[in-house]
Amino acid sequence: MLKIVLISFTFILLTPTTCGIFSDEISFLVLSQKNKYHLGVAKQLKHTIIEQSLNLDDGTKPNIYLANEVFKKGNSWAIIPILIDIRNQLITSRTKWFVLCETNSVINFKKLLSSLSAEDETKEVYMGYSLYDREATIIHHFAFFRNPQQFHFPYIRAGVAFSIPLLNRLANHLSLLSQQPKMLTDFTIDAAHELALFIWNVDKNLVLKSVPYFCSRFGLECAIYAKEENIFCGNAISLDKVLFAVKTCGKYHKERLPFIQKTWARFTIHLRFFSDIYDSTIPTVPTGVENTERGHCEKSLKILRLILNEISKNSTLKNIEFIVLADDDTLLSISSLSEYLGCFDKKEYMFLGERYGYNLFSDGYSYITGGAGIVFNTKTIKKIVDSCSCSSISSPDDMIIASCLKQLNIEAIHSSLFHQARFRDYSPEILERSSISFHKFWQIDPFEVYENWFRKKDEEYFKINKHILSDYKYIKQNCMTPSSVKNKQKQKSNQINSNHIEL
Numbered sequence: 199m200l201k202i203v204l205i206s207f208t209f210i211l212l213t214p215t216t217c218g219i220f221s222d223e224i225s226f227l228v229l230s231q232k233n234k235y236h237l238g239v240a241k242q243l244k245h246t247i248i249e250q251s252l253n254l255d256d257g258t259k260p261n262i263y264l265a266n267e268v269f270k271k272g273n274s275w276a277i278i279p280i281l282i283d284i285r286n287q288l289i290t291s292r293t294k295w296f297v298l299c300e301t302n303s304v305i306n307f308k309k310l311l312s313s314l315s316a317e318d319e320t321k322e323v324y325m326g327y328s329l330y331d332r333e334a335t336i337i338h339h340f341a342f343f344r345n346p347q348q349f350h351f352p353y354i355r356a357g358v359a360f361s362i363p364l365l366n367r368l369a370n371h372l373s374l375l376s377q378q379p380k381m382l383t384d385f386t387i388d389a390a391h392e393l394a395l396f397i398w399n400v401d402k403n404l405v406l407k408s409v410p411y412f413c414s415r416f417g418l419e420c421a422i423y424a425k426e427e428n429i430f431c432g433n434a435i436s437l438d439k440v441l442f443a444v445k446t447c448g449k450y451h452k453e454r455l456p457f458i459q460k461t462w463a464r465f466t467i468h469l470r471f472f473s474d475i476y477d478s479t480i481p482t483v484p485t486g487v488e489n490t491e492r493g494h495c496e497k498s499l500k501i502l503r504l505i506l507n508e509i510s511k512n513s514t515l516k517n518i519e520f521i522v523l524a525d526d527d528t529l530l531s532i533s534s535l536s537e538y539l540g541c542f543d544k545k546e547y548m549f550l551g552e553r554y555g556y557n558l559f560s561d562g563y564s565y566i567t568g569g570a571g572i573v574f575n576t577k578t579i580k581k582i583v584d585s586c587s588c589s590s591i592s593s594p595d596d597m598i599i600a601s602c603l604k605q606l607n608i609e610a611i612h613s614s615l616f617h618q619a620r621f622r623d624y625s626p627e628i629l630e631r632s633s634i635s636f637h638k639f640w641q642i643d644p645f646e647v648y649e650n651w652f653r654k655k656d657e658e659y660f661k662i663n664k665h666i667l668s669d670y671k672y673i674k675q676n677c678m679t680p681s682s683v684k685n686k687q688k689q690k691s692n693q694i695n696s697n698h699i700e701l
C-alpha cells in the first residue's frame with residue numbers, strides 16, 4: 199500500500215503539468231546589461247519567469263542566466279563569441295532547449311513549454327521570429343544584395359530556441375575556427391544577422407525555422423513576444439540640462455546643416471556646431487583641428503575639451519548634465535531622448551547609444567557608434583578628457599573613446615532606440631515608435647523622415663518645456679551679472695523640479 203502511494207506521489211511530482219517538457223529542461227540567457235536601469239528590467243523578467251514556473255508546479259525550476267552576471271567581458275551581446283561558453287556552462291544534462299532573449303522580451307512560460315514540447319529536440323534546429331532585409335543594407339554588409347529577402351535571421355527580442363545538438367555542432371565548429379582567428383569577423387554590428395549567417399555557413403541546411411509562437415508584438419498565440427523599450431521612467435530630463443554638439447566641416451555647412459537647423463535643432467536650448475572653420479551664418483565654433491575624411495578622433499576629443507571648458511565658464515551652462523555628440527547628418531528626437539535619459543542613474547557613468555563591437559572574439563571592445571549619436575554625462579566626459587588620447591588625428595573617434603573607456607572599466611550602454619543607419623536599413627518590425635535617432639541623408643529626404651518619426655512629439659513636448667527656453671532668453675537679454683544669474687538659475691531649477699513633465 200505504502201509503495202503504491204509513494205509511486206503515485208512520485209508520479210504526480212515528476213509529470214510535467216501540461217506538456218512533455220519540464221521547467222528545468224529549458225535554459226534561458228537574457229542579454230542583460232550592467233547599468234542599473236537595464237539590469238532592473240532584466241531582473242524583473244527573470245522574476246516573472248520564476249513566478250510562472252512556481253505556478254506550474256512540476257517540481258523543477260528553469261535555469262535563467264543574466265548575460266552580464268555570467269559573462270564579465272561585455273561581449274556576450276555578440277553571441278558567437280560566447281557560444282562555446284554557453285554550451286559548457288549554461289547547459290545541463292537535462293537541458294532540451296536553450297532560449298535566448300532580451301530584457302524587453304515578454305515570456306509566457308507555460309505556452310513556451312507546450313510550444314517547445316511539440317518540437318523535436320534531437321534535431322539540429324533553431325526557431326524564432328524571422329526577420330529579413332527589404333533591400334540590401336549596410337548594417338549587414340550588403341549581404342545577399344541580389345536577393346536580400348531570401349536570408350532570414352532571428353528577432354532575438356521575440357525569443358530564439360536552440361536545440362542542444364545544434365549548440366554542440368556550433369561550439370565544435372567554433373573551437374576549430376578559433377585556431378585560425380582570421381576566419382572570424384572583426385566587426386559586430388547586428389548580432390542576430392551575424393549569428394544566422396555563421397550558422398548558415400556551418401551548414402547551408404541550417405536555416406532559421408520560423409514559428410508562430412515567437413512574435414514581434416503581443417498576441418495570444420505568443421510564448422515570447424517583443425516589447426518596445428520603456429523610455430519614460432517618471433521624470434524626463436529638462437532640455438536645459440542637455441548640450442547638443444554637432445560635428446561638421448566647411449563643405450557641409452550649406453548642404454547638411456539646414457536640415458538639422460530646421461528640424462530637431464529648433465527644440466534644443468544648448469546647441470553648438472563644431473567645425474574646422476568659423477562660419478558666422480551658422481554660427482560654428484571652430485575646433486582648430488583640420489578636417490579629415492574619416493576618423494575625426496582629434497576633432498572629437500577637442501570638442502569634448504571645448505565643451506568642458508565652456509561649461510566651466512558660461513554660467514548659463516551650469517545645469518548641463520548630458521552631452522549629445524551627433525554628426526551633421528544625424529536626425530534626433532529631442533523629446534524621446536529627454537524622456538529616456540531620465541531612466542538612468544545619475545551616479546553611474548554614461549556612454550550611451552547604439553553599440554557596435556570590434557574584435558570581440560579576443561581583446562576587443564564594444565563602442566557606441568558615432569552617427570547614431572553618443573550620449574555622455576559630464577562625469578564621463580571629464581574622465582575621457584583626463585585619460586584618453588588619439589593615436590592619430592584620423593583614428594576613428596568612437597572606437598578610440600570606447601577602447602579608452604574600456605580600460606577605465608566604463609561600459610557602453612546599448613539602446614535599440616538609436617540607429618547608425620537610415621530607417622530603411624532595418625526590418626520594420628524592430629523599429630520602435632519612440633526611436634531616438636537615425637543617421638545618413640543618403641537617398642532619403644531628411645525632412646520627411648523627421649516629419650514621419652519625430653516632429654509631432656517633439657513639438658508637443660517642447661510646448662510644455664517652453665518656459666525653460668524663455669527663461670534663458672531673459673537671462674541673455676538682460677546681460678545679468680554672474681551672481682544674479684546664479685539666483686535666477688536657482689529659481690529656475692526649483693521651477694523645473696516642481697514642474698513635473700508627463701506625456
Ligand SMILES: *[C@@H]1O[C@H](CO)[C@@H](O)[C@H](O)[C@H]1NC(C)=O
Binds near residue numbers: 467469515674
Ligand atoms: C552661453 O551659453 C548660452 C546657452 O547655450 C549661449 O546662448 C551663449 O551664447 C553662451 N555664451 C557665450 C559667451 O558663449
